[in-house]
Amino acid sequence: MPLEFAPADAPAIPLHVIAQDGAEAWAAGQPERIATWVRAAGFTGALGATLLVPGEDGRIEMALAGYGTPQGRARGRFHLAGVAAALPDGDYRLEGLPEERAAEEALGWLLASYAFDRYRDQSAAKARLVAPEGLDAGRLVAIAAGEWLTRDLINTPAADMGPSDLEAACAGLAKEFGAEIDVVRGEALLEKNFPMIHAVGRAAAQEPRLIDMRWGDKGPALTLVGKGVCFDTGGLNLKPGASMGLMKKDMGGAATVLGLARMIMALEVPVKLRVLVPAVENSVSANAFRPGDILTARNGLTVEINNTDAEGRLVLADALSFGAEESPDLMVSMATLTGAARVAVGPDLAPYFTDDGALASALDKAGETVADPVWRLPFHAPYETMIEPGIADLDNAPKGGFGGAITAALFLRRFAGETRYAHFDIYGWSTGNGPARPKGGVGMGARALLDALPGVLSL
Structure with a gap:
């Protein structure tokens, strides 16, 4: 389904958003025919409940969407995306949605139409939404398109x-928006002083590489760095099978910065804008890097490898x-980096x-505003000694x-220098089929x- 809102002048079906404590009052204000139908169907405004109301000619006259209670809504997000998935094909116009929830629910509706169908047909929401008045519909479509890209990757x-396919995806994105791209591959990584990227990826069938994409010639400098480990076997410290099953997502940091870009x-x-993606596969071969090896990083720090x-x-x-x-004025790294973050x-x-x-x-404020929850963890300086093995600068x-x-x-902070810096340790995977967030x-x-x-950048 195309990623779009329905035209503003579309002859759309009214979709009434009704809170759980307002269902009876809403029904009482309707014609007897409609009120009787709603009561007979047992519609109470429960969160996620959906009801189609036919007209006298049998066609859909309106639809109702349960919006639950504030306490129930606080336990999730994108609630109307679940309603969108339950509605038949058609165009819908929201009625009664609180203005402060309009942007979140409109974006969720767009995300509900995502399906990963590269290998088989997949179902997604077919209902289109007329963008609520006052919203920047183009902005929401652009944000949803970035999220779709992340999910596809x-x-x-x-x-x-x-690594070569991830490079191709970067090249396609660069071409679409007129960005410049430069790629260092294989043995050239050693020549141009990217020794740890080379060491991690040299055992794989596809050459390791560093992808460098640039766009824009005005404003503050923003550098995004995304972990592009396209598959992680664990190397010589081989993962057990159960831990390897989801390792296609170990390039989730790269996918996320590309979606953001x-x-x-x-x-x-x-x-x-600058996007840096070290794209590798952590594989096992005769030339794989080993536990106990000491690597020298680009900035001269030595690193003891205690686990590949x-x-x-x-x-x-x-x-x-x-x-x-x-x-740069701000540098941000994103990576599916540690299981410890998931435990936390x-x-x-x-x-x-x-x-x-x-x-x-x-x-923190933005995460609440756009329903993209984040949580700050500390750069706890007393733990610095834990990453200093003695035989090398870092462990x-x-x-x-x-x-x-x-x-x-x-x-990672040891390599960011004096740059204003943030690091995200993300999971990059939805474990269940929630509204607008399929597995x-x-x-x-x-x-x-x-x-x-x-x-942040005084734009």
Whole structure:
């Protein structure tokens, strides 16, 4: 289904949004025929309930959407997306939706029409929405398109989304928006001083690479760095099968920054945008890097490899060092980095780290505003000793198991230099079929960051 709203002048079916405590009062204000139908159907305004009301000619005259209670709505988001999935094909116009929920629900409706259908036909919501008055419909479509891109990239299995395919996706995005792209591949990574990207990816069938995309020539400089591990076997510290099943999503950080970049370019946000994606596959072969190896990163720091399955921070380190050399006004990394982050906040929250209080305040507020929840975790300086092994400057996998998300973030901060910096440790996957969030790849933190940018960068 095309990603679009119905035309504003479409002969749309009224969709009345009714809270649980207002259903009877609403019915009492309707003609007896309609009130009788609603009462006979047992419609109470329960959250997610849907009722079609026929006219005298048997065609749909209106539809009702239950909006529950404030307490029930607080336990989720995009509630009308579930209603959209239950409605028959047609155009609908919202009536009675609180104005402060209009943007969230309109975006959720667009996201409900997403389906990953590359390998088989998939069903998605067919009902189209007339954008509520007062909303920037074009902005919402651009945001949804960025999220669709993120989902498509994550959902595609590694056989069709290896480093070369991820490069092709970046090239396609660059072409669409007139961005420039440069790629360093294979042995050239060593020649141009990206030794850890090369080390992690050299055992794979497809060459490791660093993708560098630039767009915009005015405004503050914004650099986005996304972990592009297209599949993670764990390397010589091989993952068990149960842990390997979802590793096609280990490039979720790259997918998320590319989705965010699409939003920024489509909306013509006045920034000098740079996107860095170290794209590799962490595989096993005779030349795979080993536990106990000591690698020297781009910025000269040495790293002892105590687990080859902690590879994401290694490829990000070289990319962050490269990005920091230009001293951008803001640098943000996104990565499906640690299981510890999932233990701490679960799969639905996007934890982030920053030393910048103003940036944190803006992100927290934006996350609530656009229904993209984020949660700040600390760069806890006393844990720095945990990533210092003695034999080298840094340890990529400190022992003990405590504070794993924090120690990983502290590791990355060593490569961001003095740049204003934030790191997101995301999951990138929806575990169930919630409204507007079907099971599969999903963006996290991108919409919050997009909403925060004007204040953070004084745009």
